[in-house]
Amino acid sequence: MGLFKMFKEDVDVVFDQDPAARTYFEVILTYSGLHAIWAHRVAHACYKRKFFFIARVISQISRFFTGIEIHPGATIGRRFFIDHGMGVVIGETCEIGDNVTIFQGVTLGGTGKEKGKRHPTLLDNSLVATGAKVLGSITIGENSKVGAGSVVLKDVPDNSTVVGIPGRVVIQDGKKLRKKDLDHHKLPDPVYDRLKTMEEEIMRLRQQIDDSEGAIYDGHKNL
Template identity: 50%
Template sequence: MFSRLKEDIQSVFHRDPAARNFIDVLTNYPGMHAIWCHRITHPLYKNNWKWLARFLSNIGRWMTGIEIHPGATIGRRFFIDHGMGVVIGETAEIGDDVTLYHGVTLGGTSWNKGKRHPTLANGVVVGAGAKVLGPIYIAENAKIGSNSVVVKDVPEDATVVGIPGKIIPPKNERKVDDARSAIAKKYGFDAYAVSADNPDPIANHIGQILDHLHLMDSKVAEVCREVKKMGGDVCDQAIPGLTIDDADITLAEQNAARGREAKQESFDPQI
């Protein structure tokens, strides 16, 4: 028992730079307290002391803000960072060296009995607010991005983001991203979050605009080369970058404020 306790505390030092010393982790980490509570309630639940197991589990939830069903199976060196709002269902299975952040749900998608919660293999990391739902399998060393909703199996070493969760291809396969970044830099645009596989629809639209600009830019370059061969000099001028003045931002804010005031004036509080 004490060797497992020491192992748990050492795992915190490996994954949380804010951990200062043994006493700090022992007394101030609710994620550890919730796991230790589960280590007491899980054997009770398996030995058919279900009411007592659920009762003690609810006390642990009240103290830590973390709800782990006593029927869940948890491996070694499991770490819940911050922890508030974490929910782990009855048939969830968690391997060794798994890390969850606050707001994570390992939930079910059915009211039927039997296996209805996810299985997390060794080394999985689930970001804050993510929902992993259903009897799916998250393979070893996979990473789930914050606020993602995952309802399908995830392969080994993959990274999943978005709603619904989509697998991000390895960096060496993101050829479109490099082209987008190059054209965005040329036109003075910050290309953050406009990757080809981004699930955000606005970012996707921006990415399509950048793809269009990249294609048009290449065609204009071809035309310029032919014009230069014919002795023309119309393509010597560089394309200026795009900038937004503070005055433009102030004007946009003023217009937005006028719109809000108009809505408030037109609102009738009487029912």
């Protein structure tokens, strides 16, 4: 598909996704998310041709004017929509499919200084809501949603909804999952696990204190 035809699709998806959009003139001139996507498409074309410096310059100029940082190496599909995009960060090895929507404050980032594929993959029709952080070389499945403020560190199956810190699958294929279903997907909650361990330790210590006090009381009584 030609670049200008893709630009036209990028405008059309704004009208599909945003009920506040009124005219083409308004959308083309005032939508920073659209501007960031257009700048990225140009920067990415330069990046693929190994014009790395030019690609980075375009990316940084776009970041300055839009508040949205997209590395020129990221691969973005058709009809990508950034709604209220301030603070969005998309890393170098991100791969984003078609019909994907993300909101302001979203980070599609890495988890360290590892080489190679270190950023997320978002498959077709996925959505990442406000302030969510999707970190590492993980995959968000087709038609899946990441809730606002979530931190996702593990793969998400297709047709799922993820919420929380760390992110847990709470709905899959239209069905709310029970706790044992969450365990089946092996999505750990280290904060909960640590608190549970501390609670068990406190209960054990209390029992030891009670036993000790009981022994002392019995000793005094026998005297």
